[in-house]
Amino acid sequence: MRIPLIAGNWKMNKSVDDARSFMQIVSDQLPEPDQVETAIAAPAILLETMIEANGADRLRIGAENCYYEDAGAFTGETSPQALDQMGIPYVIVGHSERRSYFNETDDIINRKVHAVYRNHMTPILCCDETMGRLEAGEKIHWVVSQVTGALKDITDAQARQLVIAYEPSWAIGSGKSASADQAEEGCYLIRQTVADLYGDDVANQMRVLYGGSVNPENISQIMAKQNIDGVLAGGASLDPETFLQLVHYQK
Ligand code: PGA
Numbered sequence: 001m002r003i004p005l006i007a008g009n010w011k012m013n014k015s016v017d018d019a020r021s022f023m024q025i026v027s028d029q030l031p032e033p034d035q036v037e038t039a040i041a042a043p044a045i046l047l048e049t050m051i052e053a054n055g056a057d058r059l060r061i062g063a064e065n066c067y068y069e070d071a072g073a074f075t076g077e078t079s080p081q082a083l084d085q086m087g088i089p090y091v092i093v094g095h096s097e098r099r100s101y102f103n104e105t106d107d108i109i110n111r112k113v114h115a116v117y118r119n120h121m122t123p124i125l126c127c128d129e130t131m132g133r134l135e136a137g138e139k140i141h142w143v144v145s146q147v148t149g150a151l152k153d154i155t156d157a158q159a160r161q162l163v164i165a166y167e168p169s170w171a172i173g174s175g176k177s178a179s180a181d182q183a184e185e186g187c188y189l190i191r192q193t194v195a196d197l198y199g200d201d202v203a204n205q206m207r208v209l210y211g212g213s214v215n216p217e218n219i220s221q222i223m224a225k226q227n228i229d230g231v232l233a234g235g236a237s238l239d240p241e242t243f244l245q246l247v248h249y250q251k
Contacts, residue, residue: 002207005230006247007039008237019046023053025240030058038247041092044078062090068111084119091116096128096169106149117158125150129168143189159198162206164190165232171212183210184225216245
């Protein structure tokens with residue numbers, strides 16, 4: 001059984017004080033982790049504060065990015081080894097903002113996926129999709145190339161634990177979510193791509209999330225879809241009460 005994962009992505013939006021007060025509000029109101037797993041990916045600078053404030057320990061605290069080397073002369077980068085030492089379980093890799101503003105290619109993303117696994121963490125691998133590609137009917141090529149590129153030389157055992165997020169960039173931060181059917185189609189295509197690479201057994205264990213303008217009003221319809229195992233929410237994860245509405249969505 002795939003346990004639903006409701007994850008937030010704070011991006012670069014919060015101060016240390018904001019992070020602490022968010023944790024104080026949500027930490028004892030979260031669901032049982034074997035029913036619904038909950039996570040927030042936050043900037044590296046906030047992780048220590050969040051871990052300290054994670055009273056009931058139900059929220060999984062993730063990172064938004066890391067470098068692909070474990071350590072060395074890479075000024076300003078975040079070490080995956082240090083994240084692991086902090087007890088971080090998840091790292092977002094390949095978010096569309098990283099791909100477009102920081103020029104991350106499939107090769108860089110593949111190296112980061114390896115670095116996350118090498119350091120005993122799980123990547124939340126984001127796959128982007130533009131409206132242009134959607135209108136041109138190129139979806140299948142896009143899914144195959146992004147997923148295949150990111151998973152080069154990843155083993156079956158690693159792929160089994162993977163979380164992939166289907167995040168059309170036209171839906172990110174736009175207030176215009178994909179419909180539940182569009183989200184399901186994207187997540188289905190991702191699962192099929194993983195099935196072609198690793199077989200049905202692995203594809204059926206791996207979790208696929210939808211991300212892009214998820215909010216308390218649309219989450220239930222999205223979560224009702226067969227191939228959608230959770231969401232990655234940006235804007236709606238910032239306010240603690242709204243995040244609590246997401247994690248307690250109506251089944
Ligand atoms: P959004 O962001 O929910 O604000 O659209 C999602 C994301 O970027 O992961």
